Amino acid sequence: MLQAQHIDLAFGAVQALSDVSVDIAPGEILAIIGPNGAGKTSLLNVINGMYYPQGGRIVFQGVERGKRLRPYQVARQGIARTFQNVALFKGMSTLDNLMVGRTLHVRSSFLSQALYWGRALKEEQAHRTYVEQIIDFLGIQAIRKTPVGKLPYGMQKRVELGRALAAEPTLLLLDEPMAGMSVEEKEDMSRFILDIREELGITCVLIEHDMSVVMDISDRVVVLDYGVKIADGTPDAVRTDPRVIEAYLGVSS
Amino acid sequence: MNVSFFFEVLIGGMLSGVMYALVALGFVLIFKSSGVFNFAQGAMVLFSALTFVRLLEMQVLFWLALGITLVVMILLAITIERIVLRPLINQPLIILFMATIGLNFFLEGLAQGVWDNQVHGLDLGINDVPFEGLQQATGILVSTFDLIAALIAGALVLGLSLFFYKTRIGRALRAVSDDHQAALSVGIPLHHIWGITWAAAGVVAFVAGMLWGTRLGVQFSLSLITLKALPVLILGGFNSIPGAIVGALIIGASEKLAEVYLSRFLGSGIEHFFAYLLAMVFLIFRPYGLFGDEIIERV
Amino acid sequence: MVYRESGQFKTTYADDMAMFPIAQDRWGVMVTITMAVVVVPLVASNYWISSLLIPFLIFALAALGLNLLTGYAGQLSLGHAGFMGVGAYAAYNLATRIPDMPLLLSFFGAGLITTGVGILFGLPSLRIKGFYLAVATLAAQFIIEWAFSSIGWFSGGSATMTLDTPPMVIFGYRIQTPRQRYYLTLGIVMLLTLLAKNMVRSQVGRAWMAIRDMDVAAAAMGIRPLTTKLLAFAMSSFYAGVAGALYAFVFLTSVDITAFELDRSFRLLFMVIIGGLGSILGSFLGAAFIVLLPVLINNAATLFVGTVPTDLIANVELMIFGGLIIVFLIVEPYGLARLWHTTKEKLRLWPFPH
Numbered sequence: 013m014l015q016a017q018h019i020d021l022a023f024g025a026v027q028a029l030s031d032v033s034v035d036i037a038p039g040e041i042l043a044i045i046g047p048n049g050a051g052k053t054s055l056l057n058v059i060n061g062m063y064y065p066q067g068g069r070i071v072f073q074g075v076e077r078g079k080r081l082r083p084y085q086v087a088r089q090g091i092a093r094t095f096q097n098v099a100l101f102k103g104m105s106t107l108d109n110l111m112v113g114r115t116l117h118v119r120s121s122f123l124s125q126a127l128y129w130g131r132a133l134k135e136e137q138a139h140r141t142y143v144e145q146i147i148d149f150l151g152i153q154a155i156r157k158t159p160v161g162k163l164p165y166g167m168q169k170r171v172e173l174g175r176a177l178a179a180e181p182t183l184l185l186l187d188e189p190m191a192g193m194s195v196e197e198k199e200d201m202s203r204f205i206l207d208i209r210e211e212l213g214i215t216c217v218l219i220e221h222d223m224s225v226v227m228d229i230s231d232r233v234v235v236l237d238y239g240v241k242i243a244d245g246t247p248d249a250v251r252t253d254p255r256v257i258e259a260y261l262g263v264s265s
Numbered sequence: 266m267n268v269s270f271f272f273e274v275l276i277g278g279m280l281s282g283v284m285y286a287l288v289a290l291g292f293v294l295i296f297k298s299s300g301v302f303n304f305a306q307g308a309m310v311l312f313s314a315l316t317f318v319r320l321l322e323m324q325v326l327f328w329l330a331l332g333i334t335l336v337v338m339i340l341l342a343i344t345i346e347r348i349v350l351r352p353l354i355n356q357p358l359i360i361l362f363m364a365t366i367g368l369n370f371f372l373e374g375l376a377q378g379v380w381d382n383q384v385h386g387l388d389l390g391i392n393d394v395p396f397e398g399l400q401q402a403t404g405i406l407v408s409t410f411d412l413i414a415a416l417i418a419g420a421l422v423l424g425l426s427l428f429f430y431k432t433r434i435g436r437a438l439r440a441v442s443d444d445h446q447a448a449l450s451v452g453i454p455l456h457h458i459w460g461i462t463w464a465a466a467g468v469v470a471f472v473a474g475m476l477w478g479t480r481l482g483v484q485f486s487l488s489l490i491t492l493k494a495l496p497v498l499i500l501g502g503f504n505s506i507p508g509a510i511v512g513a514l515i516i517g518a519s520e521k522l523a524e525v526y527l528s529r530f531l532g533s534g535i536e537h538f539f540a541y542l543l544a545m546v547f548l549i550f551r552p553y554g555l556f557g558d559e560i561i562e563r564v
Numbered sequence: 565m566v567y568r569e570s571g572q573f574k575t576t577y578a579d580d581m582a583m584f585p586i587a588q589d590r591w592g593v594m595v596t597i598t599m600a601v602v603v604v605p606l607v608a609s610n611y612w613i614s615s616l617l618i619p620f621l622i623f624a625l626a627a628l629g630l631n632l633l634t635g636y637a638g639q640l641s642l643g644h645a646g647f648m649g650v651g652a653y654a655a656y657n658l659a660t661r662i663p664d665m666p667l668l669l670s671f672f673g674a675g676l677i678t679t680g681v682g683i684l685f686g687l688p689s690l691r692i693k694g695f696y697l698a699v700a701t702l703a704a705q706f707i708i709e710w711a712f713s714s715i716g717w718f719s720g721g722s723a724t725m726t727l728d729t730p731p732m733v734i735f736g737y738r739i740q741t742p743r744q745r746y747y748l749t750l751g752i753v754m755l756l757t758l759l760a761k762n763m764v765r766s767q768v769g770r771a772w773m774a775i776r777d778m779d780v781a782a783a784a785m786g787i788r789p790l791t792t793k794l795l796a797f798a799m800s801s802f803y804a805g806v807a808g809a810l811y812a813f814v815f816l817t818s819v820d821i822t823a824f825e826l827d828r829s830f831r832l833l834f835m836v837i838i839g840g841l842g843s844i845l846g847s848f849l850g851a852a853f854i855v856l857l858p859v860l861i862n863n864a865a866t867l868f869v870g871t872v873p874t875d876l877i878a879n880v881e882l883m884i885f886g887g888l889i890i891v892f893l894i895v896e897p898y899g900l901a902r903l904w905h906t907t908k909e910k911l912r913l914w915p916f917p918h
Contacts, residue, residue: 060784087786099781101774103842111767112774116786118767122795125766126759132766140577179785302695352894359640360893362695363837366830367889374882381875492706492826495699531714538710541703545688548700552692 013038013073013215014059014091014183020067021054021239028054029065029239036183041209041216043226043247046236047259052219053096055236056185059217060093061086073182088116092181094172096188096219102161106171109160110146113178114139146174150204166197173204177212184208186218190225198222202229227251235259274525275518280411282497282517283418284480287473288490289497289509290421291466297429297504298438298462299350300358304365307491308372309467313338314474315376318385338467346459354455369491387478414476418510421469426506438462496544502557511555516540583761600750605743613742616855621746621753622810624851627835628760628844629803634833635841636769637796638776639689640698643705644804644832649824650708651678651805652812653718656819659730660720667732667739667813671752674809675802681708682801689793693779705826712821719819727819729812745814752810756803761844763799772796773842834885838892840901849900857884 014036021029028051036042044052057063059070061083070077072089092113101109117139120132128136147153150170155163160171169189176184186205190198206229208214220226226233226247233250235243237259243250250256288310295303316337320330349368353361429435441448441458449455477490493516501512524536547554572587574580584590608617630644655674659665685704689697712718719727732739732748739748763769771792774782783789812819831854839850858881865877896902 062780062784083780083783084786084788087784093784095781099778099784101777101781103777104770104773108770108773112770112782112785112787115767115771120767122763122766122768122799125768126763128762128766136581136766137578140581144577175785349890349894356893356897359694360897362640362698363833364890364893366833367886367893369886370830370882371886371890374879374884374886378876378879378883492702495702499696499699535710538703538706541699541706545700545703548688548692548696552696 015071016055016059016068017071018068019055019058019065019070021051021058021063021065027239029058029236031068032236032239032241033068034234034241034244036215036217037232038182038215039209039213040231041205041218041229043230043233044217044219044236045221045223045226045233046242049238050236051239052236053187054239056093056187056217056219059086060091060185087179090180090182091185092176092179092183093185094169094176094187094189096191098165098168098172100160100168100172100175103159105157105159106152106163106174107143107147107156109171109175110143110178111139113175114143116179143174143178146177149177149207150174166193169193169201170204173201177208177214181214184214184216186216188219188221190220190222198225205229274521277408277411278518278521279514280408280415280517281521282513282515283411283415283510284473284477284513285490285493285497285517286510286513287414287418287421287469287476289494289501289513290418290425290506291469291473292494292498293504293506293509294425294462294466294469296498297506298441299361299459301350301361301365302358302503303368303466304362304491305345305368305372306466306470306494307489308369308376309338309341309470310474310477310490312341312372312376312474313467313471314387314478315380315385317471317475318387318478319380321387322385334471335468338471339464342463342467343460346456346463350459350463351456385478387475410480417472417476421472422506422510425465425469429506434458434461493540496540498554499544499547499552500554502554505554505556508554508556516543519543581765583765597754600754605746610742613746616859618742618746618749618815619811620851620855621749622807622815623832623835623855624848625753625756625810626804626807627832627839627847627851628757629800629807630832631836631839631841631843631847632760632764632772632803633796633800635836635843635846636764636776637772637793639686639793639796640695641701641800642698642826642829642833643685643701643703643708644800645824645826645828646705646708647678647682647801647804648808648811648828649712649821650681650801651675651808652819652824653712653821654678654805655809656727656729656812657718657720659813667734671806671809671813675805678801678805678808679798682797682804683794686794686797686801689797690790702826705829709821709825729817729819732813739814749810749814752806756806757844760799760803764844768795776842831885834889836899837889837897838899840899841897843899843901845904846899846901849904853900854885857881 016032016034016036019029019032021027032051032055034042034044034055044055046052054063058065061081064080069079072091077086077089101112104112118135120130120135124130124132125136147156150173152167152170152174155167155171160168163171169191173186173189176186189205190201193201202225205216205218209216218230230247232245233243233247234241235250235253235256237255242255242259243253245253288306291306291309292303295301295306313334317330317334320333321327325333345368349364350361353364429438437448437453437458438461440451440453441455448458473490497509497512497516499512500515501508501510520536520539523539528535572585574585579585584593604617605613626644626648629647630641633639633641633644651674654677655670658673659667659670685701688700692700732745734748739745764772771782771787772795774785774787775789775792775796779789782792808824811823816823835850835854836847837850838853839848840846858877861881861884862877865880892899
């Protein structure tokens with residue numbers, strides 16, 4: 013579905029990614045792991061269009077992507093994401109946040125919205141209905157009208173997932189979706205991600221630190237260390253890879 | 266085109282720019298240490314000048330009046346820090362900025378309510394006459410007053426630069442301006458630091474007030490100087506001390522030059538907004554100014 | 565117990581998404597509208613209508629525009645009064661230069677012209693944020709002030725400084741008395757408020773708030789930052805332009821740039837801050853506050869102290885404004901509107917404590 017080929021990314025003198033190539037197959041759940049500062053979020057940001065790599069290219073659904081595509085243009089192609097430090101719109105309720113996720117599917121002009129009739133009204137109701145399905149799916153009915161700033165962290169992450177889903181993406185990028193969650197919450201989230209793949213057919217890429225989750229739900233694992241890809245394969249293969257062990261635990265001498 | 270006239274306008278403009286720099290310095294001080302743009306700096310200029318002038322008119326001795334005003338400004342700074350800044354510590358900077366707008370109005374009302382609305386002349390003993398030496402050497406007329414103001418401003422800039430870059434407190438100030446929380450966690454006494462910076466800004470405001478007050482008379486329009494300082498800061502960078510001077514010189518010079526040479530095409534009064542026009546151009550192409558630091562947002 | 569929702573069930577999403585889903589709110593709004601349309605013109609004196617209610621409505625409209633830009637879209641603007649000025653001069657020129665120009669069309673045209681100017685000055689908003697953008701809006705304010713006082717064409721080439729607005733006629737009906745002018749203003753303000761309320765609860769409003777809260781994430785969601793911000797500038801300028809036209813034609817009956825100077829911009833910002841950023845109701849509350857405050861101070865002063873010199877009143881007014889801004893920002897940055905909502909929340913439970 014998406015191939016990132018030979019990506020180089022640098023911030024001044026800091027090389028965040030060096031010659032990183034990742035293939036994402038349609039319908040798979042791919043986990044990106046690695047120690048802190050390995051460049052995982054940077055890789056997602058490149059895929060997302062937020063950073064422009066100095067070298068390499070992105071091929072999405074068979075088409076090479078323009079070098080300087082803006083984030084909203086990338087979103088339009090069908091890629092949605094969540095962020096490491098929950099990037100919800102704190103001034104709005106859960107429902108409103110999810111409705112914002114429907115942006116790409118809003119066709120009515122602002123004039124028609126100002127009059128709140130005709131096409132705008134129908135669309136608004138249709139989007140509300142769709143968003144309610146996501147609310148049902150994630151079980152967040154009770155917090156529909158709560159301003160998201162007031163929600164506990166785990167709930168916020170869930171809402172952010174819902175917002176990304178509202179865009180009807182083909183590729184979903186999740187940046188540490190389970191950070192700071194309890195065991196039960198992690199199980200819920202894992203279930204959601206698996207359901208997203210099975211019921212909605214969305215390809216998922218997730219950055220994750222919890223190894224048990226990674227082993228459990230991902231089809232393939234990519235390991236980054238200091239901006240370089242050091243392993244790429246099934247969870248079992250990666251788990252026993254000596255380079256990976258060295259990166260996480262250090263060399264035993 | 267008369268070359269020496271051009272230089273007169275240029276140098277005159279640059280020197281009036283120096284006066285802007287004095288006010289801009291106050292802004293930079295506060296911005297550098299707290300990230301807040303202190304819209305009330307102009308009101309502080311007015312307040313200090315009014316206090317000083319009225320004390321003089323009440324027959325208080327010059328140096329005593331100076332001392333009293335300094336003390337008043339320092340007390341004012343500490344009060345502002347305690348009452349306005351401390352409660353707003355974790356709010357987004359835009360809220361702080363709006364608070365300083367409110368503060369500006371408050372101080373204006375206070376200054377004029379306590380003293381009065383009249384224009385007061387201020388005489389520091391320096392005359393606004395052409396500087397003899399230069400006039401005789403090159404035939405260019407440059408005011409002595411402007412030159413002395415330039416010297417004072419230069420001394421202030423030097424002093425403040427040394428303070429910020431060579432002393433421990435200066436380093437602490439730079440840390441604070443970068444990140445409040447981080448500075449706090451390293452043990453930097455945030456509130457003391459802010460008290461110091463605002464007091465310093467108050468002193469700078471006083472110096473600016475004295476010099477501007479002599480030139481314009483001490484009156485309400487002094488606080489409008491805030492509005493001239495903004496383009497200076499855009500050009501020079503909000504957190505750069507040398508930038509304040511450079512920006513001020515450019516603004517001062519280009520303003521006067523534009524007024525003299527362009528007004529035949531565009532009508533008079535150009536100098537009132539030319540600075541802002543220049544600022545707009547910079548905002549589009551180089552928003553952080555010539556010397557300012559770029560702010561990078563991390564997601 | 566007064567403000568309970570129990571017993572009010574919604575069975576369709578449409579019902580839930582109505583403008584005022586809670587019955588008590590609907591009642592409240594109807595009562596207010598009835599008061600405004602029927603009761604006030606019967607009961608209020610000419611002084612009240614001409615000097616207080618009409619300016620209140622006009623400033624509420626302008627504050628509403630500013631709130632759309634600053635409160636909802638998060639773009640701080642210090643030049644809003646300048647845009648009002650553009651509207652005033654545009655309406656004047658349209659009404660006097662085009663023969664038989666209908667009044668309402670002049671107002672509408674003024675709004676459109678101001679929209680154009682607003683979009684122009686809003687262009688920097690893609691590259692700069694926060695108060696860098698505010699500085700750009702200040703630039704707009706100064707440039708506009710200079711343009712209208714220096715360029716003669718805007719003043720119809722007339723030599724005299726005061727430009728009187730032509731008499732207002734709508735469909736052959738002359739608008740002259742305070743009550744007539746009140747109805748004209750009320751009608752326009754009500755219509756534009758309705759449109760604003762709709763925009764704010766639709767995708768437009770949500771996009772604005774998204775940009776305000778976190779524009780990076782908004783972009784990742786498919787929201788186009790530049791178009792969204794420019795739309796905010798456009799809408800807010802339209803409202804400012806119409807408000808300016810109303811101010812000139814209905815209130816001042818003359819066009820004068822000094823009515824739209826920087827001080828006015830600050831007052832509009834104060835209305836929005838005190839009333840509540842990001843709230844339609846807040847714009848009205850803030851406007852009412854700022855319009856009434858000088859009257860209150862004056863009356864209070866004469867009551868307690870006797871005759872007070874106008875200078876002192878003006879200075880005390882400044883101090884109170886400034887002080888209130890600071891107090892509001894510290895205590896309730898979301899202004900009177902938030903205080904109102906909190907009161908309503910308390911009313912849900914009253915007389916029970918929790």
